Amino acid sequence: MMDSSNLKIGIIGSGSWATAMIKMLTDNILAKEVFWWVRKPEDVTFIRQYKHNPSYLSAVEVKVKKSNISSDVKWIVQQCDIVVVNTPATYLKAALHGLTASDFEGKTIVSAIKGIIPDENQIVGEYLRARYDIPLDQIVAIGGPCHAEEVAQEKLSYLTFACSEEKQAALVAGFYASRYINTITSNDIIGIEYGAVLKNIYALAGGICHGLGYGDNFQAVLISNAIREMAYFVKSLDPQYRDINASAYLGDLLVTAYSQFSRNRTFGNMIGKGYTVQSAQLEMNMVAEGYYASACIQSIIQRFELKMPICNMVFQVLYNHQSASSEVAKLAKDFT
Secondary structure (H helix, E strand, O other), rough: OOOOOOOOEEOOOHHHHHHHHHHHHOOOOOOEEEEEEEOOOOHHHHHHOOOOOOOOOOOOOOOOOOOOEOOHHHHHHOOEEEEOOOHHHHHHHOOOOOHHHHHOOOOOEEOOOOOOOOOOOOHHHHHHHHHOOOOHHHHHEEEOOHHHHHHHHHOOEEEEEEEEHHHHHHHHHHHOOOEEEEEEEOOHHHHHHHHHHHHHHHHHHHHHHHHHOOHHHHHHHHHHHHHHHHHHHHHHHHOOOOOOOOOHHHHHHHHHHOOOOHHHHHHHHHHHHHHHHHHHHHHHHOHHHHHHHHHHHHHHHHOOOOOHHHHHHHHHHHOOOOHHHHHHHHHHOOOO
C-alpha cells in the first residue's frame, strides 16, 4: 500500500457532490494539495476569484490556496496519485475524453458515482477496468449514506469505502475523515456499487408513491420490500456474504428514499404528480441517476431472469409510459 503522506488526490467533476468532496478533502489534514477538474473554464475563473462554485453548493467556501483548479482533465490526472471520478454516470465518458489507459497507470481510481454507464450497462468499477485496464485492487467505490447538502453544513455524515484490497480502501478513506465525516471500509465493491445504483431507483419509486398521495405507512412497507429486493439482486450477481442492513446498503437507501435533499425522490414525486419525464428533467437543475439506472437495471433483470417488482414498476412508468397509479396499485397487492 502507498504511503499517504506524499500522495496527491484530485476530483473529476464540478457538481454538488464533487463540490462537497472538495470541501471534505481540503478540510482534511492529509490532503496537503488537492486538484479539481471543473468542466467550464469560466467556472474555474469564478471559483478562483470568489471562492465558491457558481452553480452548486454556493454556500461552500472553497479553499483556493489548497486547491489546484483546472478545466484540463489530462493535466489534473497527471498530477494525482488518487483520482476520484465524480460526475453523473451518463457524463463520465465525456469527462474522460482523450484519456488512455497509460494516463491511469499506477494510480488509484475512486468512483464517487452512484450510477451506471448507460451505453455500456456497467457499474463504474466494471467500466474503468474494461476501458482503461485498471486492476480491480486499484479501484475504490464510495458509498453513503451522505448527502452533499449536509456535508456543506458540516452535519455528521458517514462514507463507506470499498475495494477488493481493503487496505487500499482505508488509504483513500484517510483523505476524507474529519470531525464531521466518519469513514467505514469494506471489500464488497460490487455490492456497494450496485446498491448505490438500486437505491436511486427505489427512492424514485418512493417519490412516485408520495406524488400519488400514498402515506408514510405505505412508504415504510415499500422500503422494507426494496431492501429485500436489493439483497436478492446483489446476491444473484455476486453471491458472497454481506450484511444488507449495514449503512452502505440500508442506510444509503433510507436517506435517499426519505431525505428532502434526494433528487431521485424529488424526480419521482414529480412523476407521481403527473409530470412527464421530459418536463420533470427540465425543471430539475441536477441529474436524477435513478432515471438512467432504471433502463440499465431492467436489462440486467431480463438477462438473469430476476423478479424485481419495484424496479419493474419504475421502468414501466418511466419508459413504457404506463399509468403510475395503476402500476403502484398492482405492486401494492404483492407487498408483504
